[in-house]
Amino acid sequence: MHTIISDHLSKEFLVPKKSEGMLGGFRALVTGAKEKVTAVKEISFEITEGEIVGFLGPNGAGKTTTIKMLTGILYPSGGRAEVLGFRPFDRSPELLSQIALMMGNKTQLWWDLPATATFEVNQALYNIPVSAYKERLAFLSDRLQVADKMNTQVRKLSLGERMKCQLIAALLHQPRVLFLDEPTIGLDVVSQVRIREFLKQVNEQYGTTILLTSHYMADVAELCQRIIIVDHGTKVFDGSLDGLTTKHDSDRRLKLSFTQEVIQDDVARFGKVLESDSTSAVISVAAHEVPKVTSAVLAALPVADIGIEQASLEDVIHELFGERTSG
Numbered sequence: 001m002h003t004i005i006s007d008h009l010s011k012e013f014l015v016p017k018k019s020e021g022m023l024g025g026f027r028a029l030v031t032g033a034k035e036k037v038t039a040v041k042e043i044s045f046e047i048t049e050g051e052i053v054g055f056l057g058p059n060g061a062g063k064t065t066t067i068k069m070l071t072g073i074l075y076p077s078g079g080r081a082e083v084l085g086f087r088p089f090d091r092s093p094e095l096l097s098q099i100a101l102m103m104g105n106k107t108q109l110w111w112d113l114p115a116t117a118t119f120e121v122n123q124a125l126y127n128i129p130v131s132a133y134k135e136r137l138a139f140l141s142d143r144l145q146v147a148d149k150m151n152t153q154v155r156k157l158s159l160g161e162r163m164k165c166q167l168i169a170a171l172l173h174q175p176r177v178l179f180l181d182e183p184t185i186g187l188d189v190v191s192q193v194r195i196r197e198f199l200k201q202v203n204e205q206y207g208t209t210i211l212l213t214s215h216y217m218a219d220v221a222e223l224c225q226r227i228i229i230v231d232h233g234t235k236v237f238d239g240s241l242d243g244l245t246t247k248h249d250s251d252r253r254l255k256l257s258f259t260q261e262v263i264q265d266d267v268a269r270f271g272k273v274l275e276s277d278s279t280s281a282v283i284s285v286a287a288h289e290v291p292k293v294t295s296a297v298l299a300a301l302p303v304a305d306i307g308i309e310q311a312s313l314e315d316v317i318h319e320l321f322g323e324r325t326s327g
C-alpha cells in the first residue's frame with residue numbers, strides 16, 4: 001500500500017475576473033465576474049512508507065495547494081487523494097491522528113501563551129497519555145534545543161525557536177506521515193542544519209514518511225532521496241536527485257578570471273555567459289566540449305585562472321523551468 005497517493009489531483013480557484021483599467025475593475029466588482037485559475041493540474045505521484053520526498057518548484061507552482069489537498073484542508077476540483085488508505089477531505093479522526101502538517105510561514109501556536117499551552121491541547125486532542133506526553137516533550141524539546149523556552153510566550157520566541165515549537169506540536173502524537181511546508185524558511189544556517197538533522201533522525205527512528213517543500217537546495221540535497229518538481233501546477237520531474245543532475249549533466253560551468261579587462265562579446269563566443277564583469281566570467285559549456293573550449297579560450301583571451309564546475313541543482317532547476325517557459 002502506498003502511504004500517499006495523488007492521482008490526477010487538480011485544483012481550480014475562482015478569482016475576480018481581471019479587467020482593463022479602473023472602470024473595468026469597477027465593473028468586475030459590480031457584476032462579481034469570476035474566472036478560473038488552475039493552481040494544480042492533474043498531478044500524480046505515489047509515496048511509499050518511510051520515504052522523504054522533496055516537493056519543489058518556483059513560487060506559485062502549486063505546492064502548498066497540493067499539500068492542502070493531501071491534508072484535507074482543501075477539496076480537490078478533480079482527481080483523487082489518498083493518505084494511509086483514507087480520503088483526506090473526510091477528515092476521519094483515524095487519519096488525523098496519524099498525520100501532521102507544519103507550515104513554516106504560518107504559526108499554529110497560540111501567540112499569547114507559552115507553546116506548552118498548544119502542546120497540552122494537542123495532548124488532549126490526540127489522547128496522548130500524560131506520561132508519554134511528558135516523555136516526548138522532554139525528548140523533542142531537548143533534541144531541538146528549546147527545552148528552556150517552554151514557559152516563554154510564543155510571541156516572545158525567536159523565529160527559529162517558534163518554528164522548532166511548531167515541529168514539536170506536529171510530532172507529539174507521533175504521526176506516521178508528516179507534511180512540511182517550508183519548515184526552515186527564514187532561518188539562519190545553523191538552525192536550518194539542526195532542523196534538517198532532526199528530521200532525518202525522526203525519519204530513521206520512526207520510519208515517518210515526510211513530504212516537504214523548501215526553496216533551500218541544502219534541505220533537499222541533505223534530506224530527500226527523491227524529488228518531485230512542479231511548475232505551473234504540473235509535475236515536470238519525479239525521480240532521484242542524482243537522476244536530475246545526471247539528466248542535465250551535460251553542462252559545465254567554466255569560471256574564468258582575466259589578467260586584464262576583456263570585452264563581453266569576446267567571452268560570449270565560447271559559450272553561454274552566466275555571469276560576467278570586466279575581469280571575470282562564468283560560461284556554460286557542454287561537458288564534451290570542455291577540452292576544446294578551454295584551449296580556445298586560453299589561446300584567445302588573457303586568462304589568469306580557469307575553473308570547471310558541474311552545474312548545481314539550482315542551475316539545473318533554473319534550466320528546467322527556463323526551458324519550459326521559453327518553450
Ligand SMILES: Nc1ncnc2c1ncn2[C@@H]1O[C@H](COP(=O)(O)OP(=O)(O)OP(=O)(O)O)[C@@H](O)[C@H]1O
Nearest residue numbers: 013015037039057058059060061062063064065066
Ligand atoms: N485561495 C486561493 N484563491 C485563489 N488563488 C489561489 C488560492 N490559493 C492559491 N492560489 C493560487 O494558486 C497558485 C498556486 O499557489 P500555491 O500557494 O500552491 O503555490 P506554491 O507552489 O506553494 O508557491 P510558494 O513557493 O510561493 O509557496 C498561485 O497562482 C496562487 O496565487
Ligand SMILES: [Mg+2]
Nearest residue numbers: 063064065181
Ligand atoms: Mg507555498
